[in-house]
Amino acid sequence: xxxxxxxxxxxxxxxxxxxxxxxxxxxxxxxxxxxxxxxxxxxxxxxxxxxxxxxxxxxxxxxxxxxxxxxxxxxxxxxxxxxxxxxxxxxxxxxxxxxxxxxxxxxxxxxxxxxxxxxxxxxxxxxxxxxxxxxxxxxxxxxxxxxxxxxxxxxxxxxxxxxxxxxxxxxxxxxxxxxxxxxxxxxxxxxxxxxxxxxxxxx
Amino acid sequence: xxxxxxxxxxxxxxxxxxxxxxxxxxxxxxxxxxxxxxxxxxxxxxxxxxxxxxxxxxxxxxxxxxxxxxxxxxxxxxxxxxxxxxxxxxxxxxxxxxxxxxxxxxxxxxxxxxxxxxxxxxxxxxxxxxxxxxxxxxxxxxxxxxxxxxxxxxxxxxxxxxxxxxxxxxxxxxxxxxxxxxxxxxxxxxxxxxxxxxxxx
Numbered sequence: 001x002x003x004x005x006x007x008x009x010x011x012x013x014x015x016x017x018x019x020x021x022x023x024x025x026x027x028x029x030x031x032x033x034x035x036x037x038x039x040x041x042x043x044x045x046x047x048x049x050x051x052x053x054x055x056x057x058x059x060x061x062x063x064x065x066x067x068x069x070x071x072x073x074x075x076x077x078x079x080x081x082x083x084x085x086x087x088x089x090x091x092x093x094x095x096x097x098x099x100x101x102x103x104x105x106x107x108x109x110x111x112x113x114x115x116x117x118x119x120x121x122x123x124x125x126x127x128x129x130x131x132x133x134x135x136x137x138x139x140x141x142x143x144x145x146x147x148x149x150x151x152x153x154x155x156x157x158x159x160x161x162x163x164x165x166x167x168x169x170x171x172x173x174x175x176x177x178x179x180x181x182x183x184x185x186x187x188x189x190x191x192x193x194x195x196x197x198x199x200x201x202x203x
Numbered sequence: 204x205x206x207x208x209x210x211x212x213x214x215x216x217x218x219x220x221x222x223x224x225x226x227x228x229x230x231x232x233x234x235x236x237x238x239x240x241x242x243x244x245x246x247x248x249x250x251x252x253x254x255x256x257x258x259x260x261x262x263x264x265x266x267x268x269x270x271x272x273x274x275x276x277x278x279x280x281x282x283x284x285x286x287x288x289x290x291x292x293x294x295x296x297x298x299x300x301x302x303x304x305x306x307x308x309x310x311x312x313x314x315x316x317x318x319x320x321x322x323x324x325x326x327x328x329x330x331x332x333x334x335x336x337x338x339x340x341x342x343x344x345x346x347x348x349x350x351x352x353x354x355x356x357x358x359x360x361x362x363x364x365x366x367x368x369x370x371x372x373x374x375x376x377x378x379x380x381x382x383x384x385x386x387x388x389x390x391x392x393x394x395x396x397x398x399x400x401x402x403x404x
Contacts, residue, residue: 039269
């Protein structure tokens with residue numbers, strides 16, 4: 001697959017990527033690699049992807065990984081799923097994207113269904129219900145922490161910090177308390193954020 | 204505990220469910236988890252196809268299992284089907300929700316990835332990426348709030364929070380620990396499971 005034409009002058013450490021650099025050998029190599037990768041990731045697999053694909057397999061350089069990750073975040077869909085589509089697609093086109101995606105989802109899906117069947121069998125147990133209850137509390141914390149981590153993005157935003165916080169706060173109130181449909185909030189407040197950012201980027 | 208549900212779903216309902224997840228997929232910038240509050244509104248509040256317990260359990264179980272977080276969507280589909288009365292319906296629910304949540308985002312990402320990669324310095328691309336950040340953060344925090352308050356079987360009023368202070372403390376402490384340290388998530392989930400199993404929170 002040819003590298004896309006570069007339209008900017010930012011330096012790139014891999015500009016002379018060696019032709020013999022590692023790459024997935026086949027569709028089944030992609031499928032197996034992403035299956036193994038998914039099975040290592042509890043509570044999200046993004047950190048694992050970086051370690052496996054960049055550090056161990058060398059399919060992507062660190063720079064390529066960061067760029068691909070940025071695109072994966074812009075696109076709808078889970079970041080790690082998007083990243084797998086991009087990596088698989090780069091080497092084997094659409095078939096590669098599907099192989100990577102299938103690897104990421106198939107075995108973990110079967111595992112999680114086995115887990116829920118097991119859970120339903122013991123659902124009457126107060127201890128099991130309590131354990132799930134406790135895990136839900138931790139997950140609420142986890143998701144909140146994921147949000148707080150992203151607050152760093154405010155520093156890089158062309159918008160003033162106060163605008164970012166105001167949009168976030170308004171979004172939180174609309175969704176958490178007023179139960180507004182997501183489509184309105186995304187197109188309204190999200191659109192407002194994009195327009196404000198666009199205007200500030202010009203300056 | 205909320206009472207179990209016994210649903211009768213016809214094809215229009217399944218289609219409605221499928222269409223809803225198709226739409227959510229297109230809006231899932233920041234990952235499927237950022238559309239969770241919308242799933243809650245649709246599945247629990249509006250249609251009563253899922254109980255609060257099943258909703259929370261879907262997310263908690265998927266987090267405790269290996270693999271991408273998006274599998275919680277499969278569990279929601281599973282529970283909707285089980286509420287409709289059979290394992291076959293549950294598997295159908297998994298199919299409907301997973302195909303729904305995956306298809307549009309996969310197509311959009313696959314076709315747009317190369318374009319986005321080539322044009323990542325474009326003003327519109329940067330504006331979209333950076334302009335959406337405050338909303339993505341708001342959605343994640345909303346999800347955390349909804350999960351915590353429904354785990355506390357309440358509506359998130361001050362009285363509910365005070366009445367269930369050990370649970371809220373767990374939420375805040377685990378959030379801070381995950382935010383600030385590199386501790387493996389499994390330890391925290393295990394700790395939450397033990398505290399919950401002992402009936403402490």
